[in-house]
Amino acid sequence: MPKTVKAAVMVAPGKIELQELPYPDHLEPGAVIVKMEMSGICGTDKHAFRGELTLYGGTEAEQPMVFPSVHGHENSGVVVEMNGRGRDIEYSGQDLKVGDRVTHCPNVICGRCWYCRSIHGYPYCAEHQGIGMTYYADRFPYIVGGWAEYMYLPPKAWVYKVPDYLPVEYTCLTELFVVTALLDRAKELAAYGGRGFHFGDTVVVQGAGAVGMMMIAKARLLGAGKIIALDKSEVKLNLAKEFGADMGINVNDLSDEELVEIIRDETKGRGADVVVETVGRPEVVKVGLEM
Ligand SMILES: [Zn+2]
Ligand SMILES: [Zn+2]
Structure with missing residues (x-):
């Protein structure tokens, strides 16, 4: 293994440096090191870059993102080392091996606090840690983020073995697609008369950025009728149609009415x-409620 790892380190708001960080000299039990293939840039990373650091404000999990830090939590990588049995580390108990492609959940939760035991998953855990957000790059294990040649996945991280047929771009976008779970929730709400997201419903997606594109694809998968994308960019509106939107409306010169x-x-x-x-x-929420 190498002695050092090239990493893009966010050292302060507005400042990213290419640094050589130490390759971790050991792995904690349950930890994994992957060789990175691809890592996304999330809106959260852009918030950190602007100095907007609060994660999960107003919950027990509220905490600031830290500096210096290796960002990148939408990741695809290949396992090069792990400390423990693959089937104990992999989320669903698959026999994880060196050489396997993996992705992971950014949120590392304790599993012991009241929130973990009573309300499953993040962002409620009182001991929450965010890969690519709340780990310092100037202390062991240094490289807990994807914007580096290698990434350290700490013990308790949810690590998922990825099927061989899944292209690396899809693996990298898996974390982003998770955000569309709110459409699944809306589907479940449809079990209660008149509410929620029914088969054939018209779905309007405000904003055709990366998250909007995922929502469009998910709405199509879940049986939407007409899907309408709203944005100020013609390029994005055209792309939205490739992702499954039936029409795009450029809101640039339109009043809310x-x-x-x-x-x-x-x-x-x-x-x-x-x-x-x-x-x-x-203001976008307001017009959304009216339409
Ligand atoms: Zn994100
Ligand atoms: Zn917890």
Whole structure:
């Protein structure tokens, strides 16, 4: 194994440096080291770069992202070392081996606190740690993030063996696709009369960025009728159609009232059945409720 690892280290807001970090001299029980293949840039990384550091504000898991840190939590890599039996480390008990491609959940939870025992999963764990967010790059194990040649996955990280047929780009996007679980929740709500996301429903996706694209693909998978993408970029609106949108509306020069009217026209006057907001601005939520 190498002695050092090249890594993009976020050393302060607005500042990223290429550094040589130590390759960890040992692995804790249950830890894995992977050789990185691909790593995404999440909106969370951009927040950190702008100095907006609070994760999961208002919950027991609230904590700041740290500096210096190796970011990157949407990852695909190949196992080069692990300390423990593969079937104890892999999330679903598969026989993980050196050479296997893996991805992982960014959130490392304790499994012991009240939140872990009572409410499954993040962001509630009181001891939560975020791979590529809350691990320091200047102390062992140094490389807990994907923007590096190698990445250390700490004990208790949820590590998933990836099927051989899955291309590396898909593996890398798996974490992002998890965000679309809110459409699954909306589907489940449909079990209660009149609410939620029913088969054939019109779905409006506000914002055709990376998360919006995932929502469009998921809405299509879950049996949406008409899917309408909203954005200010023609390039993104065209891409949205490749991901499964039936139409794109450029909201650049539209007032809220005009936009609501267009959506009503497209839905026989009823309005959208499901609206997914992926922009992150309060005013977008307001018009979303109206359409
Ligand atoms: Zn993310
Ligand atoms: Zn916990």
